[in-house]
Amino acid sequence: xxxxxxxxxxxxxxxxxxxxxxxxxxxxxxxxxxxxxxxxxxxxxxxxxxxxxxxxxxxxxxxxxxxxxxxxxxxxxxxxxxxxxxxxxxxxxxxxxxxxxxxxxxxxxxxxxxxxxxxxxxxxxxxxxxxxxxxxxxxxxxxxxxxxxxxxxxxxxxxxxxxxxxxxxxxxxxxxxxxxxxxxxxxxxxxxxxxxxxxxxxxxxxxxxxxxxxxxxxxxxxxxxxxxxxxxxxxxxxxxxxxxxxxxxxxxxxxxxxxxxxxxxxxxxxxxxxxxxxxxxxxxxxxxxxxxxxxxxxxxxxxxxxxxxxxxxxxxxxxxxxxxxxxxxxxxxxxxxxxxxxxxxxxxxxxxxxxxxxxxxxxxxxxxxxxxxxxxxxxxxxxxxxxxxxxxxxxxxxxxxxxxxxxxxxxxxxxxxxxxxxxxxxxxxxxxxxxxxxxxxxxxxxxxxxxxxxxxxxxxxxxxxxxxxxxxxxxxxxxxxxxxxxxxxxxxxxxxxxxxxxxxxxxxxxxxxxxxxxxxxxxxxxxxxxxxxxxxxxxxxxxxxxxxxxxxxxxxxxxxxxxxxxxxxxxxxxxxxxxxxxxxxxxxxxxxxxxxxxxxxxxxxxxxxxxxxxxxxxxxxxxxxxxxxxxxxxxxxxxxxxxxxxxxxxxxxxxxxxxxxxxxxxxxxxxxxxxxxxxxxxxxxxxxxxxxxxxxxxxxxxxxxxxxxxxxxxxxxxxxxxxxxxxxxxxxxxxxxxxxxxxxxxxxxxxxxxx
Numbered sequence: 001x002x003x004x005x006x007x008x009x010x011x012x013x014x015x016x017x018x019x020x021x022x023x024x025x026x027x028x029x030x031x032x033x034x035x036x037x038x039x040x041x042x043x044x045x046x047x048x049x050x051x052x053x054x055x056x057x058x059x060x061x062x063x064x065x066x067x068x069x070x071x072x073x074x075x076x077x078x079x080x081x082x083x084x085x086x087x088x089x090x091x092x093x094x095x096x097x098x099x100x101x102x103x104x105x106x107x108x109x110x111x112x113x114x115x116x117x118x119x120x121x122x123x124x125x126x127x128x129x130x131x132x133x134x135x136x137x138x139x140x141x142x143x144x145x146x147x148x149x150x151x152x153x154x155x156x157x158x159x160x161x162x163x164x165x166x167x168x169x170x171x172x173x174x175x176x177x178x179x180x181x182x183x184x185x186x187x188x189x190x191x192x193x194x195x196x197x198x199x200x201x202x203x204x205x206x207x208x209x210x211x212x213x214x215x216x217x218x219x220x221x222x223x224x225x226x227x228x229x230x231x232x233x234x235x236x237x238x239x240x241x242x243x244x245x246x247x248x249x250x251x252x253x254x255x256x257x258x259x260x261x262x263x264x265x266x267x268x269x270x271x272x273x274x275x276x277x278x279x280x281x282x283x284x285x286x287x288x289x290x291x292x293x294x295x296x297x298x299x300x301x302x303x304x305x306x307x308x309x310x311x312x313x314x315x316x317x318x319x320x321x322x323x324x325x326x327x328x329x330x331x332x333x334x335x336x337x338x339x340x341x342x343x344x345x346x347x348x349x350x351x352x353x354x355x356x357x358x359x360x361x362x363x364x365x366x367x368x369x370x371x372x373x374x375x376x377x378x379x380x381x382x383x384x385x386x387x388x389x390x391x392x393x394x395x396x397x398x399x400x401x402x403x404x405x406x407x408x409x410x411x412x413x414x415x416x417x418x419x420x421x422x423x424x425x426x427x428x429x430x431x432x433x434x435x436x437x438x439x440x441x442x443x444x445x446x447x448x449x450x451x452x453x454x455x456x457x458x459x460x461x462x463x464x465x466x467x468x469x470x471x472x473x474x475x476x477x478x479x480x481x482x483x484x485x486x487x488x489x490x491x492x493x494x495x496x497x498x499x500x501x502x503x504x505x506x507x508x509x510x511x512x513x514x515x516x517x518x519x520x521x522x523x524x525x526x527x528x529x530x531x532x533x534x535x536x537x538x539x540x541x542x543x544x545x546x547x548x549x550x551x552x553x554x555x556x557x558x559x560x561x562x563x564x565x566x567x568x569x570x571x572x573x574x575x576x577x578x579x580x581x582x583x584x585x586x587x588x589x590x591x592x593x594x595x596x597x598x599x600x601x602x603x604x605x606x607x608x609x610x611x612x613x614x615x616x617x618x619x620x621x622x623x624x625x626x627x628x629x630x631x632x633x634x635x636x637x638x639x640x641x642x643x644x645x646x647x648x649x650x651x652x653x654x655x656x657x658x659x660x661x662x663x664x665x666x667x668x669x670x671x672x673x674x675x676x677x678x679x680x681x682x683x684x685x686x687x688x689x690x691x692x693x694x695x696x697x698x699x700x701x702x703x704x705x706x707x708x709x710x711x712x713x714x715x716x717x718x719x720x721x722x723x724x725x726x727x728x729x730x731x732x733x734x735x736x737x738x739x740x741x742x743x744x745x746x747x748x749x750x751x752x753x754x755x
Contacts, residue, residue, distance in 0.1 A: 002045070002046055002047075002050075003043055003044065003045045003046070004043070004044050004046075004051075004056075005041055005042070005043045005044075005324075006041070006042050006043075006044075006053075006056065006067050006068060006069060007040055007041060007042075007067070007068040007083065008020055008035065008040055008041070008042045008060060008065055008066065008067050008068070009040060009065065009066045009068060009083065009087065010064065010065040010066050010143075010147070011035070011037055011040060011065060012147065012158070012159060012160060012207065015151065015156065015157060015158030015159055015161075015345075015347070015348055016037070016065065016147070016151070016158045016159075016160075017035040017036075017037040018035075018156065018345055019063045019064070019065070019151055019154065019156045019158060020033075020035045020042055020060055020063060020065055021033045021034065021035045021042075022063070022156065023059040023060050023062065023063040023065075024042060024044050024056060024059060024060065026059055027044075027051050027055050027056055027059050028049070028051070028055075029046045029047070029048050029049040029050070029051045030044045030045070030046050030051050030056075031045050031046055031047055032044070032045040033045070036414045036417075036418065037411060037414050039414060039418045042060075042067065044056065053067075053069045057069065063150065063151075063154060063156075064146070064147055064150030064151060064154075068083070087211050088208075088211055088212060091204070091207055091208040091211045091212075092208060093140075094140035094141075094143070094204045094207070094208075095140070095201075095204050095205055095207075095208045097136075097139060097140040098136050098140040098141070098197075098200055098201040098204045098205075099201050099205075101132050101135055101136050101197065102132075102136055102197040102198055102200075102201040104132070105129055105132050105133065105194050105197050105198075106194070106198060108129070109129075109194045122181060123178065123181045123182065126174060126177050126178050126181060126191060126193070127178055129174060129191075129193050129194055130171065130174035130175060130178060130191075130193045132197060133170075133171055133174065133193045133194060133196045133197035134171060136196070136197040136200050136201060137167045137168065137171055137196055137197070137200050140200070140204055141163075141167065141200040141203070141204065144160045144163055144164060144200070144203065144204075145160075145164050145168075147160040148160040148161045148163070148164035148165075149164075157348040157349060157352070158348060159348065161348055161352075162348060162351060162352070162401045162402060162404060163199065163200070163203050163401075163402060165352070165401055166196075166199055166398050166401040166402045166729065167196045167199050167200050168196075169394075169398065170192040170193065170195050170196035170199065170398060170729070171193055171196040173189055173190070173191050173192045173193060173394065174191050174192075174193030174196075176189055176191075177189065177191040177193075189388070189390050189391055189394065190387050190388065190391035190394075190395075192394065192395070192398065192729070195398070195729050195730055198729075198730040199402055199729055199730060202730060202734045202737055203402075203736075203737065205734075205737060206734075206736065206737020206738070206740060206741065207737075209737070209741045227261075227298035227319060228245065228297070228298055228319060229245045229260075229261035229262065229263040229264075229297065229298060230244065230245055231243065231244060231245055231263070232244075232245045232248055232252075232254050232263035232264070233254055233255045233256070234248070234252050234253065234254055234255075235253045235254070235255055235307065240255055245263040245264060245297075246314065248263060248264050248310050248313045248314075249310065249313060250310050250311060250312070250313050251309065251310060252309070252310045253269065253307055253308070253309050253310075254266065254307070254308045254309075254310060255305065255306075255307055256273070256301045256305070256306050256307075256308055257301070257305050258273070258301060258302060258303050258304060258305065259300070259301070259302070260300070260301055261297075261298060261299070261300055261301075262275070262295050262296065262297055262298065262299050262300070262301060262308060263297060263310075264297035264310050264311075264312065264313050264317050265294070265295070265296055265297045265310070265311050265312035265313075265316075265317050265318050266294070266295055266297075266308040266309050266310045266311045266312075267292065267293070267294050267295070267308065267309050267311055268289050268290060268291055268292065268293050268294075268295060268306050268307070268308055269291060269307050269308065269309050270291060270306065270307040271290075271291075271304060271305050271306040271307055272288070272289065272290040272291075272304050272306065273288075273289050273301045273302070273303055273304035273305065273306045274286035274287070274288055274289070274301070274302045274303040274304065275287050275288075275289050275295055275299050275300065275301050275302065276299060276300045276302050277296060277299045277684075286302050286303070289301075289306065294311070295308055296318045296319070297312075297317045297318060297319055298317075298318075298319045322425055322430060322683075334413050334417060334434045334435055334437055334438045334701075334704060335435055335438050335439075336413065336438055336704060336705075336708070337413040337414075343409060347404070347409070348404075351400065351401065351404040352401075354400055354404075354719070354723075355397045355398075355400040355401045356397070358393075358396050358397045358400050358722075358723050359393045359394065359396070359397035360393075361393075361723075362389065362392055362393030362396055362397070362725070363389060363390070363393045366389050366392065366393075369392070369396075369724055369725055370385065372724055372725075372726070373385045373392070373724075373725055373726075376726055380726060382728040382731075383725070383726060392725055395725060395729070396722060396723060396724070396725040398729045399722035399725075399727045399728065399729045399732045400719060400722045400723055401729075402729050402732045402736060403718050403719060403722045403727060403729075403732035403735060403736055404715060404719060404736070408707075408710070408711035408714060408715075408739040408740050408742070408743045409708070409711045409712070409715075411707070411740055411743045411744060412704065412707030412708045412711050412743050413704050413707070413708070415707070415743060415744050415747035415748075416700055416701075416703040416704045416707060416747040416750065417434050417437065417700065417704070418747075419700075419703075419747050419748060419750045419751060420437065420696060420699065420700030420703070420750055421434075423696065423750055423751065423753065423755070424692075424693070424696045424755075427689075427692055427696070427755045428668075428682065428683040428684050428689055428692070429680065429681075429682060429683070429689055429692050429693045429696055429755070430668075430680065430681040430682075430683060431679070431680055431696075432678065432679050432680065432681060433679040435679070436663045436679040436680050436697070437696075437697050437700050437701050437704075438697075438701055438704075439644065439662045439663045440646065440663050440680075440693065440694060440697035441697055441698065441701050442644045442662075443597065443644045443645070443646045443662065443663060444597065444598060444643045444644050444645075445597065445598045445599075445600055445638055445643045445644070445645050445646065446592050446597050446598070446599050446600065446646045446648065446690070447600040447601075447602050447623075447634075447635065447638070447645055447646065447647045447648065447657075447661070448589075448599065448600065448601055448602065448619075448648045448649075449602055449603070449631075449647075449648065449649035449650065449654050449657075450579075450601055450602070450603035450605065450610070450613065451490060451579060451603070452490075452649075452650040452667065453648055453649055453650050453654075453667055453687070454581060454582060454585045454601065454613070454617065454687070455579035455580060455581055455582060455585075456579060456580045456581075456582060457490065457579065457650070458490070458494075458579070458580075459490050459491055459494040459561070459577045459578060459579040460494050460497070460498070460577065460578065460579075461494055461495060461497075461498035461575060461576065461577055462560055462576045462577065462578045463555060463560070463574070463575070463576035464477075464498070464573065464574075464575055464576075465551055465555075465573060465574040465575075465576070466572065466573050467548055467571050467572055467573055467574065468567075468570070468571075468572040468573070472572070474503070476565070476567065476572050476573060477499055477502065477503050478499075478503045478505070478506075478507060479507060479524040479525070479527070479529050479567065480495065480499065480529065480531055480565050480573070480575075481495070481496060481499040481500070481503045481506065482506045482507040482508075482509050482522075482524050482529075483509055483512065483520055483521065483522040483524060483529045483531060484496050484499075484520060484531060485506055485509075486509065486512050486514075486520075486522075487514055487520050489514070489520075490579075491561065491563065491577050492520060494577050495531070495575060495577070507524045507525060508524070509522040509523065509524055510522065510523040510524075511523045515532060515536055515539075516627070516628050516629075517535075517604045517626075517627040517628050518532045518533055518535050518536035518539070519531050519532015519533060519536040519563060520532065521536075521540070527567050527568050528567070528568055528569070529565070529566070529567060530542065530565070530566045531563055531564070531565045531566075531575070532563055532564070533561075533562075533563055533564075533604075533606065534564075534606060535625070537564055537566065537571075540566070540569070541569065542564070542566045542569055542570075542571060543571075544564060544571050545571075548564075548571060548574060551574060552564075552574055553608070555574070555576040556606065556608040556609045556612070557608065557612060558576075558578075558612070559578065559609060559612035559613050559616065560576040560577060560578045560609065561576070561577045561578070561579075561605050561606075561609050562574055562575065562576050562577075562609075563575050563577070581613070581616065581617070582686075582687055584686055584687050584688045585617055585687055586616070586617050586618070587688070588687040588688055588690055588691060589617050589618060589619060590618060591691050592690070592691070592694075593618065593620070595694070598620045598621065598643075599617075599618075599619045599620050599621070600619065600620065600621045600622070600623060600638070601613070601614050601617075601619045601621075601622050601623065601624075602623045602626055602631055602634060602647075602649075602657070603622075603623070603624055603626065604624075604625065604626055604627065604628070605624055605625070606624060606625055607622070607624040607625060609624075610622045610624035610625075611624070629656075631654065631656065631657040632656040632657050632659075632660045634657070635647055635657045635660045635661050636660060639660075639661075639662070644662045645661045645662050645663075646661060646662065646663040646664075646665060647660075647661035647663070647664050647665065648665045648667070648687075648690060649664075649665075649666065649667065649678075650666065650667035650685070654666075654677075655677040656677075658677040658678050659677045663679055663680065664677055664678040664679050664680070665678055665679075665680045665681075665682060665690060665693060666678025666680070666681045666682070667682055667685045668681050668682050668683040668684060668685055680693050692755040695755055696755055699750060699753050700750065703746060703747050703749070703750055706746055707743045707746055707747060710739070710742060710743065710746070711739065711743060714735075714739045718732070718735060
């Protein structure tokens with residue numbers, strides 16, 4: 001499954017997002033579409049043919065919105081800033097237009113209601129107010145009306161439909177009253193024309209505040225984009241030439257002086273420096289870099305001049321990959337959002353029906369509501385019991401229309417996810433899939449791969465015990481070195497490094513075979529050499545005698561991995577390999593256990609070694625002697641027992657297990673395939689970042705729950721108040737706008753949190 005992400009403009013509520021999703025999914029070859037309202041991002045997934053950008057644009061435009069195809073990665077920051085500026089400017093212009101006309105209308109209505117001041121001619125007065133309200137509704141409110149029309153004719157009504165119906169019908173009461181005053185017909189209804197202008201003005205005010213807040217909510221992406229260096233100093237023919245960083249080519253050598261940003265990912269080929277990598281790891285301490293070390297574009301060289309050879313450029317840089325990962329996460333959905341989406345999908349039609357039922361109820365059963373209205377009329381200034389049945393019915397139905405708010409429901413989850421994922425990126429925790437936020441909350445077991453995850457991942461030989469004749473040592477060591485050298489397994493590399501100084505030359509190896517999870521074998525000088533663990537020895541029919549078994553047990557009890565070497569079926573050596581535990585491993589596991597999680601170690605080592613290491617770390621359960629292709633099965637077994645499993649790993653062998661687990665946490669210093677398989681990536685490879693991920697999940701999901709609670713609570717409380725006629729439509733619209741802003745503001749409080 002492949003995906004593309006785009007920016008979509010013109011969305012205002014959950015209904016808009018769902019309209020865009022349906023439009024995108026109508027395009028051939030698109031199997032699924034996710035739209036993040038808060039981030040204004042659409043992500044389409046496809047299996048077969050690649051959908052063209054033009055097809056997607058036409059589908060979205062037909063739904064009444066605009067899909068933006070960015071012209072290039074290097075211009076992304078400028079494009080985003082320009083889009084944000086245009087959206088904010090447009091919202092501000094509409095706001096100013098609306099209030100420039102509505103404010104005088106409100107003042108006049110206040111004078112008329114409070115002091116009894118009015119024009120001598122009621123007809124002129126009503127015409128002027130109706131004209132002013134009409135300008136507000138059809139000029140600054142034009143985009144709202146167009147959006148309502150387009151979503152309505154596609155039978156997927158959004159929030160704008162409620163506002164449009166509320167304002168247009170309110171405006172129509174003014175026209176009816178004007179006709180009544182002209183003597184054309186008798187229609188006893190109160191004029192709500194001024195309310196039409198005020199509803200639209202408050203609606204546009206909420207739209208402006210929401211636009212501004214959403215711009216701030218996406219600051220995380222903006223911050224990441226601003227980290228890119230603008231220029232690079234390239235060395236050519238002994239001279240330094242300055243050029244735009246986006247034009248760098250892999251292989252070029254750059255000079256980076258103290259205080260300068262490293263223009264792109266690369267390798268230090270000369271000099272030494274201290275590099276501040278806090279922007280990608282969240283760690284404030286600078287990291288010493290010297291020849292052979294890799295550096296990340298956008299990080300700052302604080303001390304010492306270094307020459308760096310460019311490795312990854314353009315879209316392939318680490319920083320751009322991080323931006324893509326964060327954008328992908330913001331284009332995914334948390335499972336709890338599915339329920340909110342089902343509600344918002346029917347929200348507007350239900351509200352329209354409820355508004356109609358409110359109107360009918362007032363017309364048919366006014367006696368049910370009037371006692372409450374008469375009581376409230378003495379304490380609530382906008383309640384007028386003497387308006388008449390039709391006017392009361394219209395007033396209550398109008399309030400129901402404009403107070404119902406699917407916007408808050410639509411923003412509740414994506415705003416928290418957007419800000420949470422940005423906060424994580426700033427602290428070295430990349431959330432690749434939004435569902436990980438919720439699943440991490442439900443986790444019961446943390447399963448850790450051993451090599452490279454709990455350990456440093458660079459094992460070394462600690463003991464080399466010969467079992468054969470001393471005079472054959474050199475030949476045996478040379479043969480073992482020769483058969484181990486072709487293998488890339490960490491244990492093979494450790495043995496090769498250990499033997500390299502004494503036996504730098506290799507003999508020719510025939511029939512070399514790598515036995516995954518067991519060892520290697522091959523023929524050297526006509527003799528079959530086998531180096532591996534107990535399973536491989538048993539497979540080859542090789543047995544250790546009692547003294548060798550005792551020595552092997554002694555080494556394993558020290559927590560070392562022991563492999564045997566055999567020549568033509570006869571054991572000749574025991575090789576003990578140890579891998580240093582990461583210094584933070586013990587603290588991380590202790591913290592997880594103190595929070596109630598069960599910890600599990602998954603390893604190919606034998607039980608004795610695994611239990612020794614587990615004892616040092618206080619691990620609850622050990623799954624040892626697990627072949628690489630069995631890791632996924634072990635995760636599945638835990639899940640079948642009813643556990644929610646988090647897998648932490650770093651290698652190629654861990655990829656299936658990372659994918660199978662409920663939440664896969666990939667160590668960022670591991671292989672690309674492991675990173676791609678994880679739903680959360682720890683950039684700096686430190687295990688303490690697992691605790692950061694857990695805390696980030698807790699804080700983000702807490703905000704999601706709070707947002708959903710207040711969005712539902714607002715509607716549950718406010719709609720009944722509107723039904724019985726106690727809520728003024730203008731106050732209802734103001735409250736509706738506030739509820740959306742409140743959800744965004746609550747999510748933004750995450751920015752003040754520390755991981």
